Amino acid sequence: MKKTVLTASCLIALIGVSACAAPSHTMKPAHLRNAVQVAESIERLELYTRPNGMELSARDKLAVSQFLDGYARAGDGPLYINRPASAISGLGTQQAESVIRGLMAQNGMNPTALQTGQYNSKPGDPAPVVVSYRTLRAIPQDCRTMGSLTNSFSNQPHSNFGCFHSANLAAMVTDPRQLLEPYASGQPNAQRRQVIYDKYIEGTITAAAVNPDQKVGEQN
Numbered sequence: 001m002k003k004t005v006l007t008a009s010c011l012i013a014l015i016g017v018s019a020c021a022a023p024s025h026t027m028k029p030a031h032l033r034n035a036v037q038v039a040e041s042i043e044r045l046e047l048y049t050r051p052n053g054m055e056l057s058a059r060d061k062l063a064v065s066q067f068l069d070g071y072a073r074a075g076d077g078p079l080y081i082n083r084p085a086s087a088i089s090g091l092g093t094q095q096a097e098s099v100i101r102g103l104m105a106q107n108g109m110n111p112t113a114l115q116t117g118q119y120n121s122k123p124g125d126p127a128p129v130v131v132s133y134r135t136l137r138a139i140p141q142d143c144r145t146m147g148s149l150t151n152s153f154s155n156q157p158h159s160n161f162g163c164f165h166s167a168n169l170a171a172m173v174t175d176p177r178q179l180l181e182p183y184a185s186g187q188p189n190a191q192r193r194q195v196i197y198d199k200y201i202e203g204t205i206t207a208a209a210v211n212p213d214q215k216v217g218e219q220n
Helices: 002-020 058-074 091-106 163-172 190-202
Strands: 037-047 079-084 114-119 129-139
Touching: 037 058, 058 091, 058 129, 079 091, 091 114, 091 129, 129 163
Parallel strands: 079 114
Antiparallel strands: 037 129, 079 129
């Protein structure tokens, strides 16, 4: 009888302990929780012209040149020139396009990358010539929100673990396309590969010879 009562008490205790246990939840790896997002952005430059022509100062020409440099470094796709429909045949609009083409030629940029278009505008309203291009930006996760670091009863890493590492990576990436797909590999040298393989079969050392003068040793 005592044995039966003891067994029943143990079962009740085990049921109570299991009822108090919280369900286990495994977090995703840090590189998935705080992954760097790649988003498309539009860079644009507005050039206001006059019907009788356009006069660009040295400062304005520098701004246009820097804008084109940004396109050469990070532009994705063509360079667009959108002209206002109300002034599409104006002298200023034509000069703006001529200036851009000239700066592209000076910087060695491909002229076929330029595409022109127009947008609706009311006659008499100030409407600029809009130069734009698409680019990709690396967007890091927001690491400012942090929970309690003492909440470690589940023996899981903190939810923001690795967030600042991801943010630093996003700030250092020059070309966000590297995060989407790797650069294409060149064709391997089949002839050189066969030479190394033949040396391996013969038991010959395939490493380059080391210059004795380059060896570093201990000096007493």
